[in-house]
Amino acid sequence: MEEVKQIFVxxxxxxxxxxxxxxxxxxxxxxxxxxxxxxxxxxxTIKGSAGIFGYQFIVDFxxxxxxxxxxxxxxxxxxxxxxxxxxxxxxDHIANQIQFIAQxxxxxxxxxxxxxxxxxxxxxxxxxxxxVMQKTEAQQLPAQxxxxxxxxxxxxxxxxxxxxxxxxxxxxxxxxxxxIHYLHGxxxxxxxxxxxxxxxxxxxxxxxxxxxSFRIEFISTANKQTIAEVFSFAEDDCDIRILPPQSKQQHYxxxxxxxxxxxxxxxxxxxxxxxxxTQSELDKALQAQQHQAELPHRPIGEILVNQQVVHRxxxxxxxxxxxxTRSHMARASRSIRVDPLKLGQLINLVGELVIASAxxxxxxxxxxxxxxxxxxxxxxxxxxxxxxxxLQLRMVPIGDSFSRFRRVVRDVSSEQGKEIELMISGGESExxxxxxxxxNDPLTHLVRNALDHGIxxxxxxxxxGKSARGTVKLNAFHESGHIVVEISDDGAGLNLESIRRKAExxxxxxxxxxxxxxxxxxxxxxxGLSTKQEATRLSGRGVGMDxxxxxxxxxxxxxxxxxxxxxGTKITIRLPLTLAIIDGFLVGVGRESYIIPLSLVxxxxxxxxxxxxxxxxxxxxxxxxxxxxxxxLRDFFALPGSAGTSVRESLxxxxxxxxxxxxxxxxxxxxxxTVIKPLGAVFDHLQGISGATVLGSGDVxxxxxxxxxxDLAIEYARSDLHEPVLGSA
Amino acid sequence: xxxxxxxxxxxxxxxxxxxxxxxTVADNRATLLEQWHQECPLEMDLSDVSEIDSAGIQWLxxxxxxxxxxxxxxxxxxxxxxxxxxLELLHLTHRLSGSAMVSSRAAEE
Numbered sequence: 014m015e016e017v018k019q020i021f022v023x024x025x026x027x028x029x030x031x032x033x034x035x036x037x038x039x040x041x042x043x044x045x046x047x048x049x050x051x052x053x054x055x056x057x058t059i060k061g062s063a064g065i066f067g068y069q070f071i072v073d074f075x076x077x078x079x080x081x082x083x084x085x086x087x088x089x090x091x092x093x094x095x096x097x098x099x100x101x102x103x104x105d106h107i108a109n110q111i112q113f114i115a116q117x118x119x120x121x122x123x124x125x126x127x128x129x130x131x132x133x134x135x136x137x138x139x140x141x142x143x144x145v146m147q148k149t150e151a152q153q154l155p156a157q158x159x160x161x162x163x164x165x166x167x168x169x170x171x172x173x174x175x176x177x178x179x180x181x182x183x184x185x186x187x188x189x190x191x192x193i194h195y196l197h198g199x200x201x202x203x204x205x206x207x208x209x210x211x212x213x214x215x216x217x218x219x220x221x222x223x224x225x226s227f228r229i230e231f232i233s234t235a236n237k238q239t240i241a242e243v244f245s246f247a248e249d250d251c252d253i254r255i256l257p258p259q260s261k262q263q264h265y266x267x268x269x270x271x272x273x274x275x276x277x278x279x280x281x282x283x284x285x286x287x288x289x290x291t292q293s294e295l296d297k298a299l300q301a302q303q304h305q306a307e308l309p310h311r312p313i314g315e316i317l318v319n320q321q322v323v324h325r326x327x328x329x330x331x332x333x334x335x336x337x338t339r340s341h342m343a344r345a346s347r348s349i350r351v352d353p354l355k356l357g358q359l360i361n362l363v364g365e366l367v368i369a370s371a372x373x374x375x376x377x378x379x380x381x382x383x384x385x386x387x388x389x390x391x392x393x394x395x396x397x398x399x400x401x402x403x404l405q406l407r408m409v410p411i412g413d414s415f416s417r418f419r420r421v422v423r424d425v426s427s428e429q430g431k432e433i434e435l436m437i438s439g440g441e442s443e444x445x446x447x448x449x450x451x452x453n454d455p456l457t458h459l460v461r462n463a464l465d466h467g468i469x470x471x472x473x474x475x476x477x478g479k480s481a482r483g484t485v486k487l488n489a490f491h492e493s494g495h496i497v498v499e500i501s502d503d504g505a506g507l508n509l510e511s512i513r514r515k516a517e518x519x520x521x522x523x524x525x526x527x528x529x530x531x532x533x534x535x536x537x538x539x540x541g542l543s544t545k546q547e548a549t550r551l552s553g554r555g556v557g558m559d560x561x562x563x564x565x566x567x568x569x570x571x572x573x574x575x576x577x578x579x580x581g582t583k584i585t586i587r588l589p590l591t592l593a594i595i596d597g598f599l600v601g602v603g604r605e606s607y608i609i610p611l612s613l614v615x616x617x618x619x620x621x622x623x624x625x626x627x628x629x630x631x632x633x634x635x636x637x638x639x640x641x642x643x644x645x646l647r648d649f650f651a652l653p654g655s656a657g658t659s660v661r662e663s664l665x666x667x668x669x670x671x672x673x674x675x676x677x678x679x680x681x682x683x684x685x686x687t688v689i690k691p692l693g694a695v696f697d698h699l700q701g702i703s704g705a706t707v708l709g710s711g712d713v714x715x716x717x718x719x720x721x722x723x724d725l726a727i728e729y730a731r732s733d734l735h736e737p738v739l740g741s742a
Numbered sequence: 743x744x745x746x747x748x749x750x751x752x753x754x755x756x757x758x759x760x761x762x763x764x765x766t767v768a769d770n771r772a773t774l775l776e777q778w779h780q781e782c783p784l785e786m787d788l789s790d791v792s793e794i795d796s797a798g799i800q801w802l803x804x805x806x807x808x809x810x811x812x813x814x815x816x817x818x819x820x821x822x823x824x825x826x827x828x829l830e831l832l833h834l835t836h837r838l839s840g841s842a843m844v845s846s847r848a849a850e851e
Contacts, residue, residue: 182796183764189796193831205833209803218808220767220801227832 021066022115023350028055029108030413036100037419043092052100053082054340059107070123071110074131078103099137101420106130170258171203172231172240175321177210177252182223185250189225195243200233223250237261241291248293254321257289265289266330278338281313283331284323294322353446356407363396363403364594364688370396371686371709400594400686407447408590411489411496412440414453418460422485425464432482433468439489444496444590451568452498452588455561459500459584460485462558467504467582477579479503493612493668495570496590501583507576509533534574538562569703571670571720587670597687597706599714600665601680602646603653606714608687608706609665613719615673617681618664627677632730634664634675641666642730643675644722649701667719674726676717689716701725743770745777752782759790762798762825770801780812789820794828802838 032055035048042048056079063071078100084090110127174196178189196202206228233240237257244253257265268287281299284290290298298316314328370393377386415437422435468474468483475481488499509530516522516536540559565572570588589595589610597608598617618636626635627643634643643664646652665676689704696702703718744757754777762770778784784805791798802818809816818838821829829835 188764190799190828190831205831207799207803207832207834209800209807211807218771218804220771220797220804221764223796223800224804225796225800 018066018114020350021062022111024062025059025111026108028059029104029111031055032104033101033420034416036097036104037423039092040094040097046086049082049086049092050336053079053086056082056107068110068114070128070131071107071114074103074110074135075107077135078107099134102137103134106134170232172229172233172258172261173254173256173321174227174229174231174240175252175254175256176227176229176244176247178223178225178247179250179252180222180224182225182247182250183221187247187250189223189227189247189251192244192247193227193229196229196231196240199235199240199243200231202229203232204228204230237288238291241293245293255291255294256321256324259324262324262327265327269327269330269334278335279313280328280331280335281317283334284317284327289323289327289331290317294320298322351406360403360407360594363400366396367400367594367686367688368707368709372711373709375709397686404445404594407445408443409446409449410441410443411449411452411498412437412442414449414456415440415487415489418457418487421457421460422464425461429465430470431464431468432471433464434482434484436484436486437488438486442489442491442496444588448496448568448588448590451564452586455564455572455586456498456500458558458561459586460487463500463502463504463582467502467506469505473505479579491590492587495587495612498586498588499583500586501581503581506578506580506582507534507537507574508578512536534576537574538572569718569720573670585670595687595689597685597716598665599682599685599708600646600663600676600678601682602650602678605650605652606682606708606712607646607678608685608714608716609667609676609719610687610716611684613667613669615666615668618666619661619681632726634677636664636666636675641673641675642723642726643677644726644729645677647677647679649722667723669720669723672723672727674723676722687716743773745774753785754778754782755785755787757787757790761793762788762791762801763793763795764797767797767801774805780808780814783815784809784817786816786818787820788818788825789822791822791825794825799828799832799834803834806838 032052035051035055038045039048039052056075060072060075060079063069063075081090081096082100085092085096090096106127109130110123113121113124113127176189176192178187182189193202193205208226208228210224210226231240237255240255241253244251247253265284265287269283278286281290281295285292285295294317298313298320301316301320302311302313314332317323318325318328370389373389374393376382377389419435419437422433425431426433463485468485469477471481474483484503486499486501488501490497513522513528513533513536516533516539517524521536521539522528538558538561540557562572565586565588568588570586573585573587574582575585576582596611598611598614600607600609628635632642633640635641645662662677662679663681665678665681667674667676685708687706690706692699692702692705701718701722702715703721704716705713706716708714743759746755747753756774756778758770760766786802786805806816821838826835829838
């Protein structure tokens with residue numbers, strides 16, 4: 014039972030998340046029924062499963078909520094923001110009830126405060142919210158009216174065929190009458206209306222130009238395709254619309270109902286499949302859709318109804334069906350739940366497999382086993398595929414953690430009387446689930462900082478000449494094996510002077526110490542520096558930017574900051590996509606091997622005095638005329654022996670974010686799949702090392718912490734030159 | 743096409759000969775307009791029409807329309823078999839029949 018309960022809880026939590034998303038979107042787009050339907054479905058499903066599991070108090074609470082949503086769906090009540098606010102409260106309350114179920118045994122009675130909250134919320138729905146709006150209902154109706162067709166032609170069981178021949182019909186050798194004559198063979202023509210489209214009075218009449226239109230009422234058992242074929246000849250010269258009889262509509266609706274929910278189809282395809290439209294009708298409508306100037310394009314269903322080729326009821330049924338299939342498939346695709354531990358085991362095993370395969374490769378080259386070579390090459394390719402797939406299993410889009418902030422923004426806006434818009438982009442960028450989880454706290458902190466300290470009140474903003482509404486942007490994108498997350502606002506920005514003053518006050522810097530702008534900005538990441546005088550409820554509770562920085566760095570990532578006073582602040586977080594396996598670049602120094610994450614390698618330059626010179630005096634290397642800070646790994650790791658003049662050194666240029674540096678190594682050993690093994694707590698404070706890995710030969714190679722090394726190189730170069738050289742500008 | 747004016751009346755009597763199709767409508771129209779300046783009633787005898795197509799039907803409808811616009815009586819008499827069949831097919835018999843002035847209102851009954 015416990016396990017089943019967990020599934021219920023987990024599913025309910027997912028649904029509630031969707032519901033909150035939908036409710037918030039609903040406020041922005043009240044006319045979009047998708048969100049409404051989504052919220053309704055969520056409540057409905059929760060009610061249903063709660064009933065199955067016997068949580069009567071959830072059923073009792075969700076039922077009225079569902080009813081209210083359904084009334085909105087039926088246009089019996091309008092969706093004003095007080096209703097959305099109430100629904101959000103209801104959502105929170107359901108979440109609390111679910112929490113209670115998750116934590117308590119089944120026998121525990123419902124706590125009094127939860128029960129009371131249920132009652133007060135349900136009472137609120139009766140008192141505060143407006144009653145039924147008759148007017149809206151009436152306003153909705155015109156949209157449902159059938160397309161205009163001569164009323165006298167409209168009969169229950171007759172096809173309505175409308176033919177509008179174009180001017181050149183006669184000249185193309187077509188005789189419209191012959192088509193109508195041919196129609197006789199398929200059924201009975203109940204009525205024909207022959208219409209001479211009037212030319213304008215000032216226009217001279219040309220008897221050779223066709224001005225004929227026909228409206229035909231036709232009784233036939235033939236299907237739409239067959240009837241359409243009669244006119245297939247005339248397609249280019251005639252606007253043909255064939256509207257099936259009412260009785261057929263029912264038939265189409267039934268057919269649509271029977272379409273299996275296994276495959277998500279385009280609306281047009283579905284209508285085509287049941288025979289409600291013909292291929293050429295669909296093509297024409299699609300073309301019309303393409304040629305529309307306005308964006309977004311009108312939906313295909315609407316175009317088909319407007320072109321009078323299909324009844325609205327059929328299109329509606331198809332759309333309903335499509336929705337149902339979509340949610341069915343979404344459910345199906347969500348339905349595999351895997352214990353994260355099992356995934357972790359899989360990834361560990363894949364890691365071992367990668368090492369084993371590297372080891373096999375080493376043996377082959379050592380013993381020159383050419384005949385096994387091909388087989389092993391093949392296996393290596395498969396191992397690589399398995400590795401990529403296994404890592405992909407843990408990849409989740411970052412969007413989910415982004416959308417949580419919509420609620421935060423909403424709450425802060427109303428609490429602090431600010432107008433804030435949250436813009437989210439790049440939510441589809443994927444990264445390792447374990448990284449996402451660890452990113453949540455720092456991200457929350459940064460967003461709250463932006464909301465609290467960044468965005469000013471509308472009054473302040475107007476005085477500064479900005480729009481009253483502030484914007485907070487969340488953006489994510491992939492960049493060379495990393496995910497970059499940007500949090501930016503157009504708020505007050507950071508005051509460099511006050512940061513510096515504060516830093517001097519707590520003894521972080523000397524008052525005579527020269528500092529660049531970037532260096533002052535980076536002071537914000539030092540412990541004990543919070544510029545805001547008073548702390549608010551949300552942020553500024555002693556959890557400073559230093560903690561954010563530490564958390565991000567624990568994920569082998571980096572955080573950067575840029576700010577312009579009164580323009581806003583932008584914080585850029587850079588994180589590796591995964592914490593498990595990377596493509597590495599193997600270099601050698603003396604007898605030691607080191608791994609550089611391949612995605613950070615910009616270029617390798619072999620020993621060649623013509624291309625680059627080391628300036629050991631000033632600690633930079635000149636590469637094709639460009640000065641780069643560098644670190645000689647032999648010196649850095651204090652390896653025994655000396656590089657001497659006999660050793661041929663090579664350069665590896667690495668880039669982290671906007672900063673570049675060169676590493677001087679002695680051997681370039683090539684690419685290497687690298688399984689990252691943590692070094693353990695003892696080595697936490699090692700500089701320049703971020704982990705270790707086992708090579709195919711069984712040797713251990715250290716993984717270089719490129720971010721740290723780049724910073725160090727820049728620092729060395731700067732300390733000798735007494736001015737910034739490169740990079741962090 | 744034979745065109746003559748009935749003695750003692752301003753009515754123009756027209757007798758269409760041969761076919762009334764896309765091949766002849768332009769010529770027929772030109773000939774008719776030489777005589778009929780849309781000032782007098784028109785009576786069109788269709789007994790000698792050997793063949794008619796949609797362009798021919800349209801031609802008849804156009805003349806009817808021009809008559810209506812100028813408040814002149816236009817009538818069609820003695821349809822030949824091919825004309826009869828076509829008018830029936832297109833449910834136009836009622837609209838084009840009779841010698842009285844056919845108003846657009848009456849035609850749509």
